Amino acid sequence: MSIEILKASSVTKRFGAMVAVNRVDFTLYEHDVAGIIGSNGAGKTTFFNLLTGLFAPEEGSILHKGVDVTRMTPQQRVARGITRTFQLTSTFDTLSVTDNLVLAYYRAFHKASMWNLFFTKMKRFHDEPKIISILETFDLLPVRDRMVKNLSLGEKRRLEIAMAVLAEPEVLLLDEPLAGLAESEIKGVLAVLRRHIGKQTILIVEHKISHVQDFVQRLMVMHEGRVIAEGGYEECLNHPEVRKSYWQIDDSATENSSNG
Numbered sequence: 001m002s003i004e005i006l007k008a009s010s011v012t013k014r015f016g017a018m019v020a021v022n023r024v025d026f027t028l029y030e031h032d033v034a035g036i037i038g039s040n041g042a043g044k045t046t047f048f049n050l051l052t053g054l055f056a057p058e059e060g061s062i063l064h065k066g067v068d069v070t071r072m073t074p075q076q077r078v079a080r081g082i083t084r085t086f087q088l089t090s091t092f093d094t095l096s097v098t099d100n101l102v103l104a105y106y107r108a109f110h111k112a113s114m115w116n117l118f119f120t121k122m123k124r125f126h127d128e129p130k131i132i133s134i135l136e137t138f139d140l141l142p143v144r145d146r147m148v149k150n151l152s153l154g155e156k157r158r159l160e161i162a163m164a165v166l167a168e169p170e171v172l173l174l175d176e177p178l179a180g181l182a183e184s185e186i187k188g189v190l191a192v193l194r195r196h197i198g199k200q201t202i203l204i205v206e207h208k209i210s211h212v213q214d215f216v217q218r219l220m221v222m223h224e225g226r227v228i229a230e231g232g233y234e235e236c237l238n239h240p241e242v243r244k245s246y247w248q249i250d251d252s253a254t255e256n257s258s259n260g
């Protein structure tokens, strides 16, 4: 039987009169690769923030492995081990790719005093097996010594995800990791994410349904705060409510989409 990592039951979040998330039920099982799809303003990021604890819902509950975390702060959820890094980590633009990875790794596993060591002894960690292996997995070996500010957007996004993965989160939650990328870069990011399927619980938010077609096992489609469909890709694509709002979802197909 699969472990329920996160379970949201009928959660509602309002901003004034506006209902951003409307009685949403969602369960994320261990090693799930699940996607949340929906047009801009559908409530995807707000639902995400309910899972991470940035907001508390007005109604409903969120369980982590059966324990109620609905009112817990993000820090308390991190302490429970839900995840060390919920979202994409910000990078240090004037440090190299490898130095960013070393920092992400030691930030996750060592105490703050380590920070003093980082800047003087960082080089000694460059050949850590974990660092080398993540550089390989994320196709970053060729740019390992490059300053982050000189990376392409696709390389930088791979680095951000690599930094999140290094912290060994229980759940890798990605809110629009493909936003702003060109098609070729999207392929590269999805290819590296695919290597984590079966090893990592992944929840990915995306507004273009075709991007996650070959990636996720399970989809939840949101529209105006509600879940309008759930299931496999085909099932969701052919769902009447999804078809009704599908063009809205796929309006972005012609643009290089990015949203907040």
Ligand SMILES: Nc1ncnc2c1ncn2[C@@H]1O[C@H](COP(=O)(O)OP(=O)(O)O)[C@@H](O)[C@H]1O
Binding pocket: 015, 018, 020, 038, 039, 040, 041, 042, 043, 044, 045, 046, 047, 259, 260
């Ligand atoms: N902090 C906030 N304050 C007020 N309204 C918000 C806030 N965050 C989101 N909203 C509103 O909630 C709705 C859902 O937004 P969001 O969750 O960001 O959608 P999505 O991520 O699917 O594009 C939108 O109408 C948005 O304007």
Ligand SMILES: [Mg+2]
Binding pocket: 044, 045, 046, 259, 260
């Ligand atoms: Mg969003």
